[in-house]
Amino acid sequence: MKMMNFIPIRTTTVRAFQEGVNDSHGNAPEVRISDGGGLPCRHCLDYIPEGEEYLILSHKPFSSTQPYAEQGPIFLHKKACKSYENRSILPKICDPKGQLLIRGYSADERIVYGTGKVVQNYQIETEAQKILNQQDVAYIHVRSASNNCYQFRIEQDEK
Ligand SMILES: [Zn+2]
Numbered sequence: 077m078k079m080m081n082f083i084p085i086r087t088t089t090v091r092a093f094q095e096g097v098n099d100s101h102g103n104a105p106e107v108r109i110s111d112g113g114g115l116p117c118r119h120c121l122d123y124i125p126e127g128e129e130y131l132i133l134s135h136k137p138f139s140s141t142q143p144y145a146e147q148g149p150i151f152l153h154k155k156a157c158k159s160y161e162n163r164s165i166l167p168k169i170c171d172p173k174g175q176l177l178i179r180g181y182s183a184d185e186r187i188v189y190g191t192g193k194v195v196q197n198y199q200i201e202t203e204a205q206k207i208l209n210q211q212d213v214a215y216i217h218v219r220s221a222s223n224n225c226y227q228f229r230i231e232q233d234e235k
Pocket of ligand 1: 117118119120121122152153157158
């Protein structure tokens with residue numbers, strides 16, 4: 077059986093931001109203190125606890141600059157947190173009561189039209205599987221349903 081994987085932003089990219097490297101807009105990441113209000117780190121895929129430093133920066137989760145390569149705000153731990161490890165398990169930041177936007181992309185990083193959908197988080201694996209089953213979908217982007225901020229991607233072991 078094909079395994080679904082929940083993939084965070086690559087550690088080398090994250091470490092650069094944590095060391096103060098400019099974001100895709102050329103700005104240094106902003107440093108803030110978490111108020112504990114549900115700020116998901118896109119590297120460890122966990123919430124940033126109250127009192128901990130975190131970064132706000134603009135990130136483009138694509139390898140190219142073609143028209144579909146959206147760029148937008150993300151949060152990261154300021155400290156060198158560990159990359160999300162148990163990639164076959166839905167990350168904690170998917171609060172079962174919440175909603176997320178999922179959308180299929182082709183191998184050349186373009187939206188596969190008709191796949192985008194806001195889903196209840198408890199249904200995310202079922203709905204993601206339906207999208208991944210489509211021939212032309214290479215992976216899924218998971219985004220905030222209300223703010224459109226990039227969260228992580230979903231891939232399959234083999235296709
Ligand atoms: Zn983190």
